[in-house]
Amino acid sequence: MQSPRITLLNLACIQAFSVLSFSVLSFSAIAGEQSKADAVTEVSLERFSVFGQRQSDTFGSKSGILLKELPQSIQLLDVDQMREQGLVSVGDLLRDIPSANPGYSRVGPYQSFSLKIRGFGADQMRNGMRQRYFEDVDASALGSIERMEVLKGPSGVLYGQSAVGGVINLVSKTPGADNSGSAGFRLGTDHKKVANGDISKNLFDTVSLRLMGEMERSDTFVDRQPMDRNNISLMLQHQIGDKATGHFVAEYIKRETDRYVGLPVSVVLPDQDEEALDISSQLGEPGFTSLRSFAPLYQYWLDIQLSQQWTLTPRLQYQEFNTVFGQVNLRAPVAGQPDLISRTGRQGRENDDYQIAQLDLNSRVTTGVLEHKVLLGYEAGRERGRFTQSNIRAGTLTPVDINNPQYQYDTQDPVLDFGFDNFYNLDSDAWYLQDQIKLTPQLQLIGAVRYTDSKAGSGAWGTAANWVPVSSTIWQLGLTWQLKEQLTVFIGHNTGFDVESSAAARSRTGDALEPEESAQTELGVRYSADEFSGSLALFRIERLNALTTDPVDSDFSVNSGEQRVDGVELEGSWQLNAALLLQAGYAYMDGEITESNDTDVGNTLGDLARHRLNFSANWQYDNEWSAFVRANYSSGRPLITGSAWELDAYTLIGTGLRYQQSNWSAQLAVNNLLDELYYTASGNGFVVYPGEPQQASLQLMWQW
Template sequence: MSHATHSKPFFSIPRITALSIAIACSLASPAFAAQTPADAPDGATPETLDTVIVTGTKADDAFGEKSGIPLSRMPQSVQVIDAEQIQTQGARSVGDLLRNVPSANPGNSRVARYQSFSLKVRGFLADQMRNGIRQRYYEDIDASAMSNVDRLEILKGPSSVLYGQSAVGGIISVITQRPESGFGGSATIRVGEHDERVAGFDVTGAIGGSDRFAARLTGEIERSGTFVDGQDIDRNNIALAARWKVSDAVTVHWLSEYIERETLGYAGLPVVGTVVGNGRGTVSRERFLGEPSLRPLTADSPLIQLWADIELSESWTLSPRYQYQGFRTDFSQVRLRSMQADGATVNRNGRYGTEDDDYQIAQLDLSGHFDTGRIGHKLLVGIEASREDSTFLQYNLTDVAPINSYAPIYTYPGVAPTTAFSFDFAGLGDGTAFYAQDLISLTPSWDIIAGIRHSRFDYEQTNDGIRDASEVSATTWQLATNLRLSDRWSLFGGVNTGFDTESILGARDANGNTFDPERSEQLEAGVRLNTDRNRLSVAVLDISRKDALTADPVDPDFSVQDGEQRVRGIELEGVSQLTADWDLTWGVARLDGKVTRSNDGDQNAELGDTPKLTGLIRSRYAIAGTPWSFDAGVYAVSDRRLVNGSDVRLPGYGLVDLGVQYARDDWSIGLTINNALDKTYYSASGNVFSVLPGEPRHVGLRVRHAF
């Protein structure tokens, strides 16, 4: 979640939105009678094509909501985590689910302020999309809000052509639950250690006696403690999805969601006394070193998505999309700083803040297929406009006292908090983009994918009354191929590029010039095996983050755009159905991260928070003829640097998860034991002063009734 902002509007979101809706309405008439697309499966209709079902092993399902490319023909590594895995593994956050991805870093536990800041793929941060549309703030609120999630699709490496500016590591694509025509639903209760109490529901069906209109309502409420002393998590989320089949040619989709979370601002634990010894023993992972009497972190976000699929002919479809999301937070934060000479007392500082953000994005895509001679084309072209409006007000706490890590005595409420004004920020940003992607079928077994995107952003920001305006643009591209050697084997590879403006907004060099967006590039080549019982993917990769800001060697008070980081490696992942009742999922990744160019004293240093080796193996066995099934998994990570070039290393660790499921008729019961051996481990906080402990052993029980 970035708080840098944007500029003079040159494209009005309301106009784009009105245009999209007007087009949808004007074409929503019987005159545009639909026919099944030529490349649809036999017997498919526009309605059945509306929902993509992913099992994690099927190769013919399309990736995401925009690409239209089957998984078996994707020229880039992608991995799918489906709803069954979310339930049976006892996952309580998006980070937990990333332990199914060999090259992913699951980041901080859900007690952290914002888990999304720490999620990585292939050594670099990963962004989140929701139904194919970029998220700016929504994913930050509540990493545990998964009651409306159908599946996650992890696209590895930069992917800007269709999805716009994004983090270097890749995209975590969240696909939400969709309405179904048949009536059904479920109620779920989950209880567990640390006073975990969660209740959820899911109801769907047609409305008005016709399958032309269907809706789905999901929700969840949690009132739980955590493993951290005195830190509770209160959260609520609700979602309403609707599908309206206006005619045989037009289907309109609606999604509205609301999430909120309240918890104490977690400060983590000091590096000294956890991963660096001090002769005093290890600081307890349950220790809370913030200030429990300060106001908690409260955050909420509404989200609205509206899109339509308008079949212009057998070959062409028009898809207008619109998204609005807000972000509201009121918080206090205490941060750990340097350790004093006694090895136990840690210095601290703190702040109060309020933030209010709105983000809108509108897209208009035209997709279709045609032939030029013997060469087939599956083309997607689109335009996009976005607007971001942000405000952030901060006061620094001036009287936060140091605290003993082993026997904390809190500053407040013994004294009243005193504050000093820090900054008052407001920003407005407008963006436009034009993009195109062509899946070119040179032969029935050989595809080439070519894509290009040009994005422009105008930013205007006011910081403490001082106004600054800037304009940036970026052109990104993709060129990749997929060659099917047989019904089982295929080769894939290519170059994908990306861009990001997160670090450069508002920054200027010593001459007062603005910076260009950061660039990223991935070179990847791999081989896939797909059979009825096995799926295997092996990929070698080279990812670079380029044009990063680093200190100006002439004037260190300023920056120059000369930094570069690189990760090279190999990743293997597979799924096997050993018998009709026994499945096995496994993966391993070897990554070598390096700072290749820097003026910050860390050139040629090892990239921080990037383990060289990560491995996983998970198995599920169902006892034939009974309602019982069993799950087990092992996830292991090697040691890694705390930050770039640091002498401090986070120790490697291994986690064991166990589970048993009972399902009969409309009832299912699941017992999960995560971190069964109660391993103590830590994740990086992003600074040199603190780390965040991982979740200890957690036993949870889930009871679900379907109707």
């Protein structure tokens, strides 16, 4: 098994050395090669475009605020460019965000639960509308995505309840101006086989569409864990007269795999420099722990130009999340037998549907000498969920021998006891207002407020809901000052809320638990020129009103917990010449629990690396050949908050080579070039998930 890997490693090392050598030579001979570099075509340079550096862009489809005028840190990533480099999931893409934790690999069950920004969880959205577990079906369903927008810190004023760390907004590809298409095939390590297609067509003068699909049939680095994926997406645009444009998105995604159980911390974490247990080990029950998930998504929005100053945009979304799974959990070793790990398990089914309706009114008005860009909006949300669970009867699932795992449920069915069949409902109405005021040609003030009125209910399926009402008011205030055409200073304070952990719950006294809240204060500077762009930000981000144990009755919770992360984040992009683009980022973050009833005040936040660093070099030799090298570093971090276990630091290197002809291309990529052994947090203190070992892929693409 090792010989092919060593051969591949040698070839990849030669390739990486070549890329680095070419980069150094390009740097040392800028003047002599400038005429040749200038001959590189516009098309070639477009492959190295970095969405986050175009300061004339706006964030999302709602704010209408130019990036250079946004009083909050943001990065935009070109999804296709990064997929060509062998990155296959949302977590992989987040490695280019200095303050982001990319979480565990797509081998884990639901990747989004592990993604973090600035030390806290991040929510995903599609075209500016919140998702409800849709992203958990298939973290690799990126073929229909044009760019990924990462807004750092609480962002609830325009986007509703959201995680503390920030928002990951995935923006769908739109139809092209001409009839065009592409088809591709990717082969890789672990028998990876991925086919994809993309067709853009103008049906009429006023109607165009884009149809995209992807299918994967692969194994993974874990024994008996396949990865079968299907997704198809349609984007349709239509023009109504010269005043309105409609957008329709329909997507269906499906994934079938095994629910990965992980590796026991007691075995693999004491010495992380050695592979104490083969990372391919399957310690679950592959005959039982299948994971099947599927979900449809429909979105429609209409941009209506009422006048030169007024625009009305209604939006609708319907989305489901459906999953059926068997699950085995590793627990503590059997007393006196460290190689025998006890296990528990369950079988479950979840079915959710989520509906959103929004109405936004944008206007430009003048009051005296002040110019205003105003957004007034309303949002209605409706969520219906059902979760059914049965548990493996205690004592019937045998411990697993890590050195010789035997799969009990390959030959017999599990003994299951019914657990529960519950529902969860959430209805909400929200009103929000944003005003961007141009105080002077260089000074912009942004203020926003949102009021949300919600009610949540839960209980046994078939019974009446016991509705619990809650409300929340959040706000944002920020200032941007354009010192020069290329240089902007910004300061902002923004807040958010999340009902995920507290909805439908009551305190010991019977009162409704309040939503958890968040706040971020940030001071930053942006610089944007033709050759170089970047940003530097100082921030404090806090999770407030968090649930913690009621000191009077430990069976209940109270809203009194607080957590804090202080940090510095730096990122930049340098177009050294027409052939060489360098990108880099660094984040320092220090997080701790500041208030709690759980005797953990002062503890470092779990899974928070104090130092994160990323670097990439993209080199365009001529119109045909290009190459890249990338590196990511993460310092060590606690496994979970309060845990004595630490996850070691790691460094990942990737490299690749691309050949482009007029209508076809070939891309070779190798990630985790040095086959670094590292582990990621799973969300509990019993197991970790190994990071993906060395992965190589070859992609062929035809365009017309």
